[in-house]
Amino acid sequence: MDLPLGGPKGVRTALQTLIDIALIATRDQQGTPRNVFDTDDDDDGTATIYVLTKTYGLAGRITGNENGSLGLHPAVYFYGPTGRHSGPMFMGTMTLVGRKLSNNDKTFFNKFTQARSKLEHILVHHKDLIATIIQKHIGPKRVDKYADLLNDLIDHLNAGEDLNELEIIRISGLDGKIFVGSGSDATKSFSDDAKSEAFIMTALRTSIKCPICDGYLDTDKSVSYDHIVRARDGGSGRSDNCNLTHPYCNQSIKN
Ligand SMILES: [Zn+2]
Incomplete structure (x- = not known):
């Protein structure tokens, strides 16, 4: 039987992605x-259930409507500058959240949320720079290095720093290896930065922001549907008392 073009490769890629997430x-x-x-044989199924439960827990922090879900927008967190899905960004984000769950670091999600608006501004407006930073590392290190970078950006933002491109490069540990400002602003043609930013902004144009x-x-x-005036304070169930928020923000930040 002939398989559709790209079928087997697509299946293998999806399966490998699932295995990678389960490992994280x-x-x-x-x-x-x-x-x-590194994993043991599973004689009675308990190890498989353990892995699936952990995987579901991690995925539920990234997306979905569970209470702890950060509801990360894929165009912000997982798309590279050309608007295509970036494997290292996706796996690196998964790795960072997976590490925090494994370390039982309960403060992380709060810290992430405090820095989120500024972090997303960096991720949206400096996609080319982020892609260059990822490219500077050898393949097997990219995922962990990107997880480290995200973690460090969150810490610096929470320390009250406003981060420009030079500071992002410094935080990435690649100062002297990446240079910014190619002078392309002087030309009338669109720079790659301008085009990618236009693409991402188009993808995000219809997106609304979490008011929390x-x-x-x-x-x-x-x-998550949030009562602007809490029900216990007399807030109504009408649409004018309803905010759309991230599940985590509604459950953990507001209360
Ligand atoms: Zn939010």
């Missing part, structure tokens, strides 16, 4: 399992 979700503080060969954290909402996949 079950990784301990020592970084084990590193790959599937001012981060982008992916209302197709993750949304």
